[in-house]
Amino acid sequence: MTATTTRDPEATPRLAVDRVSMTFHGEAGAVEALADVSFDVHREEIVTVIGPSGSGKSTLFNVITGLIEPQAGAIRIDGRELADRTGAVAYMPQRDLLLPWRTVLDNVVLPLEIQGAGGTRARARGRAKAPARERAREQARERARELMPRFGLEGFENHYPAVLSGGMRQRAAFLRTVMSGRETLLLDEPFGALDALTRRRLQDWLLELQRELERTILFITHDVEEAVYLGDRVVVLSPRPGRVQTTMPVDLPRPRHQQMIGDPAFGRHVATLLEELGVR
Amino acid sequence: MNARTVVPPAAVIVGAVVAWHVVVIASGLPPFILPSPVGVVRSGVETWNVLGPAIVTTLSETLLGLAISVTLGVAFAGAMDLVPLVRRALYPLLVASQTVQILAIAPLLVIWFGFGLTPNIIVVVLFTFFPMTVATVDGLTSTDPDYIRLLRSMGASRARIWRTVRLPAALPSFFSGLRLSVTYSVVAATVGEWVGGSGGLGLYMLRSKNALETDQVFVAMVITTLLSIGLFLCVFLCERLALPWYYTAQRREQWDEQGIY
Structure with missing residues (x-):
């Protein structure tokens, strides 16, 4: 076995999903989306989540981001259970959701704008410290400008998202996610809508960035190869109600590269996952 | 705006005026049935001392009425959006x-x-308030819920989401409503004046009609149209300035490629 991470198993996980259950009561009756889901994501780890449609992947993300509260169980971020955890992790939806009336630069600093304006601390500071807020704003924009080339967006800072290609829009959305400054990133099928080549390029680019930025990533995908290629571990969810069917460690060396897809080891991982998902 | 968008309608207008003139001369119709374009211009110049103040009156009513409609429309739309019961x-x-x-x-x-500006301003409001409000309400409700989810996940407050997403998303629709309202507004003001007989271009039109001064009726019609077009262009310019993202060159090019333009 190749050790891909040298972490202390006793360390507090960045993100702990602890016995989370969620049932929706709609007109069509009760729908059990998640049943007793538990897993941890450790510091600087990439955990991919895969499961058939209807396995509650999106519900899981809505619970983690704090958009909905689960009926049972808890979400702990760095060991703490927060009363309001919205904004505590950075969420990147499948659609880029760049605001069309904001330039690329204004889009990517949005999370910091919201943290600055909406945070309780900023409110306590009040209007007297407005210049400080202005300075923080300028610093955020400066930091975003510095990161633009790394995200392949150099020269497009002041363009509207409408002129960007699909891959560029996705990179801009990812930069927005990174700009939040949060340690844990939730990526919800970010490459799902892209063509196969762009997608592979962005996978490699994401892995490279991950090494530089040292963030922790939880990545939803419906693509088995993507789950293996990106992940340190793959969490497999069962069909409705979603449960953790199995957690598979990925014993492939890092850094990963696309040629590995031809390796027998890679194929074995994919085969195991397909079997778990009931595809033979 | 460029030659491609200006020349075709201008050519049609010039052609229509020339055709009108030719018909009047060829048919020999008396001016009280169909005046010639030249006659219309002449009577406009001759009655300018009445016409000038009438234009000022009608334009004041129109602008005041529009201002009230926009204010009320946005306020109502906001209230209807925030409080479902109000809606x-x-x-x-x-x-x-x-x-x-x-x-x-x-x-x-x-x-x-009474015979003042007030009743006519109210008529303008009655005509324009509805499109203003409905367009703004529709704009506010058209926000893609995924944007709201994203902002909530960033920890944004409700007020923040309103300001950052809902309001900007409603602007294109708001401007559509404004363009509709503006085109109705001048006609609305003259209708009020005509029916109430209280002044402005409407009264000018009414008196001209009663005196069988058909050329003056045409003068009033042309001026009403020009005022409407002028106001429409003002709104159009404001919209271009306020929503540069909505009119990016790219969008236009895509439309060209699709053959929409």
């Missing part, structure tokens, strides 16, 4: 307000508010 209570009334017989109510407004 349920007001939406049917709004539709009803649009079905009110304005021809019947305009003289009553004169009885209630």
Whole structure:
């Protein structure tokens, strides 16, 4: 076995999903989306989540981001259970959701704008410290400008998202996610809508960035190869109600590269996952 | 705006005016049935001392009425968006307000508010308030819920989401409503004046018609049209300035490629 991470198993996980259950009561009756889901994501780890449609992947993300509260169980971020955890992790939806009336630069600093304006601390500071807020704003924009080339967006800072290609829009959305400054990133099928080549390029680019930025990533995908290629571990969810069917460690060396897809080891991982998902 | 968008309609207008002139001369119709374009221009110049103040009156009523409509429309739309009960209570009334017989109510407004600008301003409001409000409400409700989810996940407050997403997303629709309202507004003001007989271009038109001065009726029609077009262009310019993202060159090019333009 190749050790891909040298972490202390006793360390507090960045993100702990602890016995989370969620049932929706709609007109069509009760729908059990998640049943007793538990897993941890450790510091600087990439955990991919895969499961058939209807396995509650999106519900899981809505619970983690704090958009909905689960009926049972808890979400702990760095060991703490927060009363309001919205904004505590950075969420990147499948659609880029760049605001069309904001330039690329204004889009990517949005999370910091919201943290600055909406945070309780900023409110306590009040209007007297407005210049400080202005300075923080300028610093955020400066930091975003510095990161633009790394995200392949150099020269497009002041363009509207409408002129960007699909891959560029996705990179801009990812930069927005990174700009939040949060340690844990939730990526919800970010490459799902892209063509196969762009997608592979962005996978490699994401892995490279991950090494530089040292963030922790939880990545939803419906693509088995993507789950293996990106992940340190793959969490497999069962069909409705979603449960953790199995957690598979990925014993492939890092850094990963696309040629590995031809390796027998890679194929074995994919085969195991397909079997778990009931595809033979 | 460029030659491609200006030349075709201008050519049609010039062609129509020339055709009109030719028809008048060839048919030998008396001016009180169909005046020639030259006659219309001449009578416009001759009655300028009456026409000038009439234009000022009508334009004032129009602009004041529009200002009230926009203010009320946005306020109502905001209230209806924020409070569902307000929406349920007001939406049917709004539709009803649009079905009110304005021809019947305009003289009553004169009885209630006298021969001033007020009754005509109210007529303008009655005409334009509805499109303004409905367009703004639609704009506010058109926000893609995924944007709201994203902002909530960033920890944004409700007020913040309103300011950052809902309001900007509503602007294109708001401007559509404004463009509709502006095109109605000048006609609305003259209708009020005509029915109430209280001044402005409407009264000028009414008197001209009664005196069989058909050329003056045409003068009033042309001026009303020009005022409407002028106001429309003002709104169009404001929209271009306020929503540069909505009119990026790219969008236009895509439309060209699709053959939409």
